[in-house]
Amino acid sequence: MNTVAADPLAALREIAPAAIDDGAGALQLYSHDVYATGPAPRAVFRPATVEELAQGVAAATAAGLAVIPRGGGMSYTGGYLSPTPDFILVDTAGLDRIVAIDEADMTVTVECGVTWDALRRALQPRGLRVKAWGTLSGVNATVGGGMSQNGVFWGAADGSVVDSALSFDVVLADGTTVSTGSGFFRPYGPDLTGLFAADCGALGIKARATLRLVREGQGLAYGSFAFDDAAAFFAGLSAVAREGLAAESFGFDPFLQAQRMKRDSLAADAKSLVGMMKAQGSLLKGVKEGARVALAGRSFLDGVPFSLHCIAERRRQSEADADMAEIARLVTQAGGRAVENTIPKILRANPFPPVNSMVGPAGERWVPVHGFLPHSRLVEGWDAIQALFAAHRAEMEGLGVQAGAMLAAVSPQACLIEPVFYWPDALNPLHRHAVEAGHLAKLKGFPANPDSAALVDRLRKGVIEVFATLGAIHLQIARTYPLKASHDPAAWALLETVKRQLDPRGLMNPGSLAL
Ligand SMILES: Cc1cc2nc3c(=O)[nH]c(=O)nc-3n(C[C@H](O)[C@H](O)[C@H](O)COP(=O)(O)OP(=O)(O)OC[C@H]3O[C@@H](n4cnc5c(N)ncnc54)[C@H](O)[C@@H]3O)c2cc1C
Structure with a gap:
C-alpha cells in the first residue's frame, strides 16, 4: 500500500523551488489532454536539467507521489491523465537542448523535451534530418512524446518515429538513470532502447535520446490523385506503399477533405511555398509555385470522393520525378486520376503548422x-x-x-x-x-x-x-487501446515483470499501457 507523506512536495521544493508550478491556471491546464480530463496534479514539475529531473522524481516517489511525464501535451489517449490525484505532472518543456549534432557519425543527441520543429530547424541548414522526422503536431509535440507513444507522418517510408532512436537515457521511478544500447547502432544485444520505445511513459521518463540522421533529399516531387471509391483508393495507396516510392503518402475521405478545404487559407499556403523555395535558394521557382497554388484555388477537389497525396524525396530532382512518374502509373492502374498537387506541396512547405x-x-x-x-x-x-x-x-x-x-x-x-x-x-x-x-x-x-x-x-x-x-495494432496506446488483450499471455506476463522490476511501487505513470 502506497502512503503519501503529509507534505509530499516539501523535499521537491527544496531541491528545485523554481521548477515547481502549483498556480491554479497550470493545474487546470495540465489536467486536460486534447480529448479528456483527469484530476489536477499536486504540482507541475518543470525541471531545467536532467539531474534536476532525476532528483525531483526520486523526491516525489519517496514521498509517495506518482510521477506522470508530459511532453507537448498533444495526445488524446489519456497518456498523461492520472488515475489518482496524488501525482506530480513532469513537464519536459525545460529539457529542450540539442546536445550534439554529430555529422561524422550521423547522429543527434537531444534532451527529450525538444520539439520536432526545433530539431528540424537545427538540422535543415546542414542538409540533415532525422530518419522518421516527426508528427504534424511537431510545433508542440516533443521527441520524448514521439518516442514514448510512437508516431507516424514525416519520413513514414523510413518507419515510425521510434525507428529513428538509437539510445535513450531514462529516469526510472526511484530516480536512477538508465542508458540503453549504443549511441551508433541498434540493437546492441537485446533491444533495451526498444523496451522503452512506445511505452507511453509506463516504464520511465526519457531524458535524452540519440537519433539516427540521414541526409535530406533535395529533390522533391508531388502528386495528388482522385478516386471514386474506397476500394480503388486503397488499391492505389497499397501499391505505392509496397514499392516504397513515396516518402509520405496520405489521403482523405470525402468528409475530411471538405473540412480541410474549409479551413486552409490560400494566401498563407502560397506564402509558405514561396518561403520554402527561397530557403532552398530558388526565389523564381518559389514565386512561380506560389502563383500556381493561388491559381489552382480551392476547387480542384470539388466532387472528388477520395484523394491521395504523395511526396517523393530523393537526392536528385530527376530521381524524385522518376519516382513520381512511377507512382502516377501505379495509381492510374488502380483507378486514380491526377489532380492539382497543392495539398502535399503546402504541407511539405510548412511541415509543422500551428x-x-x-x-x-x-x-x-x-x-x-x-x-x-x-x-x-x-x-x-x-x-x-x-x-x-x-x-x-x-x-x-x-x-x-x-x-x-x-x-x-x-x-x-x-x-x-x-x-x-x-x-x-x-x-x-x-x-x-x-x-x-x-x-x-x-x-x-x-x-x-x-x-x-x-x-x-x-x-x-x-x-x-x-x-x-481485425487484429489491428495501434500507436498512442496509453489508457485507450487494449494492449493486453492482443498480447500472447506469456509476453504480457514478461511485460508485467519488467514493470514491477523498474517500478515496484507502481508510481511511474500508473495505468499507462494498463500496467
Ligand atoms: C493537430 C495534431 C496533429 C497530430 N498529428 C499527428 C501525426 O501526424 N502523427 C501522429 O502519430 N500523431 C499525431 N498527433 C498526435 C500526437 O501529437 C503525437 O502522438 C505526439 O507524438 C505527442 O507528442 P507530445 O510531446 O505532445 O506527447 P504528450 O502528449 O505530452 O505525451 C504522450 C505520451 O507520452 C508520454 N511522454 C511524453 N514525454 C515523455 C518522456 N520524455 N518520457 C516518457 N514518456 C513521455 C506521456 O506520458 C504520454 O503517455 C497529432 C495531434 C494533434 C493535436
Missing part, C-alpha cells in the same frame, strides 16, 4: 481514433467502420456528430485508417492554450454538450472494437 486543426472549422471538438492494418485487410476494415457509422447515422445526425477519415501508407506491410470525429461541444483549456489566438477569435464555438460527447465516446470505443476483431 495546431489549429485540433478543433473543427467552426470550433467543434475533434478527436481521432486509429488502427494499422495489413494491406490485405484495409477494405474490410474500412467497410466495417462505415457499417458502424451507418448503424448510428440517425443518432449522429440528431446530435451533430460527424466523422471523416485520414488514411496513410506507413510501410510496405501496413496502412493507417484514422477515423476523426467532430461534434459541437465546449473547448477545454488545452485547446484555448494551443490553438492560435487569432484563429480562436474567429471560431463560433459551442456550449458544453454532454450528449454529443457521450455518443462520440461510444463510437470511438466501437471503432476500437472493430479494429480489435
